[in-house]
Amino acid sequence: MPKYKIHIDPKLPGPEQIARHKDFKKLYGDYQTATRFRFWRELRTNPRYFATLVMIVAVGALVWQAFQSDEKKAKPFINPPFAVQNIPYQEVLLDAETGKDIKMDLLQIKVPPLAWADSSGEAINEGEIRLAYRVLKDPADFFMAGLPMHFVGSEKYLEASPVIELRAYRGEESIQLRKGVAVNMAFDGSSKDSVLSVFYLSEREKGWAAWQEPERELLFDEEAILASLPNKPRLRSIRSDGEVPLDELRPKGVGASAPVAQGSSNADENDYRRRLADWEHMRDAALAAARDSAALRMRFQASRLGYFGLGEIFDAEVSKHKIKLVNQQGKRIGPKLHKADETVYLYEPGVSTLRPCRYNGEGKHWIERSTEGEAMLWMRLPDGQMGVTMIYPDTEEATVKASVGNREGLLLLVK
């Protein structure tokens, strides 16, 4: 049987006959149908497509796993950006049995006797206790200490000045206050601080919470201020109230026995009243000035150890700004963004709070700032430099330059 069917000079279809089969519309329709589900069709037949899918799934799984493990290794709630530049603690040794009064410039800590318990709650009745404390004065200190400043369960922020941290150790063991015992704290601020309340940083609830209203005492010596004033004016004219002896008011010498003229008496009295009013005005002004400049001692009880902040809750009108980290070519620096909340902070001097960048978990980051006033944008790169730039209410795009190793010129855009 012949292998091929050979035709010599076969009669082939002419152009008109061929044209009957020509249909570009149908071809385009077939093309659209084919491209619509092409990947899945190819997947069944083409090993390359299958390998691609396997690779995508594998990469996806790895990314997911990395993300998961990132979540698992969640950063500590209190996370100092630069360990070496953290605000140092001051330490004092005290006897567990007797307690101690610690006085510094602005802070007083009164530890009562038998105040301590170990981590299991067992009372510590004797031995040496190491009390570590520090005063964080302003947002720069909060930043260095890695303190979040947001209020528990809300969008509000704590504007604090200062934050006091208190810790205690027996040897290297961290210990706590005995149940029902409180350390008396007193902090000397200024009279302007009379609006401040005490807040506590809950590491369990991850945010600041109201603690108590402090007892307030203005520290000034009224008697000393009064003593420094000129003598209070005395009535020198004629009066029948006995304040001044009558004979003093009478004219001396010739005509001394003559009756006192009514007019003279009135003139003296008027003069007295004027001088008295002047003196009282001077006294009030001196006392007001003393009050204004006086220290305000705020006392509160710390029945647990940790961070206590004297401040106010801030709920300013803020605007949201989307941010992204990009390199000099404008290319997004992807994975780092997931940690942007550790990377970007905003400090507004007028608000005196440090706000971290927020991440919505879906690739979007933003930072909030007041609609008024200037602010400082901080960018901290892992193991790298810290870049800072000023932004203003009308700033739509800002650049912060910093570098990590040989990766220089990373930018932060705010839009």
Place this chain on the structure above:
Amino acid sequence: LPAYHQTKSQIQQEQNEILAAQRDPKRFGPVYERYYDQIFLFIIKRTGEEMLAADLCSQVFLKAMLNLKKYRFKGLPFSAWLYRIAINEVNQYFRDNKATRHISLESSGLMHMLEEVDEREGEPEQAQIAHMLRTLQGLKPDDIQLIELRYFERLRFKEIAAILHITENNAKVRLSRILKRMRKKMEQPTG
């Protein structure tokens, strides 16, 4: 002449059409119109059935459109790429269906080929042709393909090389060996 014999400016113009079609497949229309007849005839010569040729021809153009983004201009007419797809489609059809291949030959091409393979003298021409056709039956499909492209599609070696995805030199060597084999076979006495 078949459309694969083009001037440089024609090739360049065609290249612009292909680029436009790569961006928007709807613009593949002019290319389709230009080459449909050629590809259709190319297929029907090998299959011998009009409807089958129309079906395979549609498949060729659909594959061309689907893979158009992969097409890279290498200085040859676009038809070379279409022919390659067409050959693959036809071969695939015969592999899948175990159908008998058709070989369509023109007399002029046949004579030209005969001059190259049969150096014997004295034998009548009809007998020589019949002898050569019997010899063709003994060739492999790949060899037949090469002969078809060279003697009956009248393509240059450069174009054959592009269609079969081999080098030009390789195309020449392969054809020369096929002819040598045929010559040897034809010198044997017919039995």
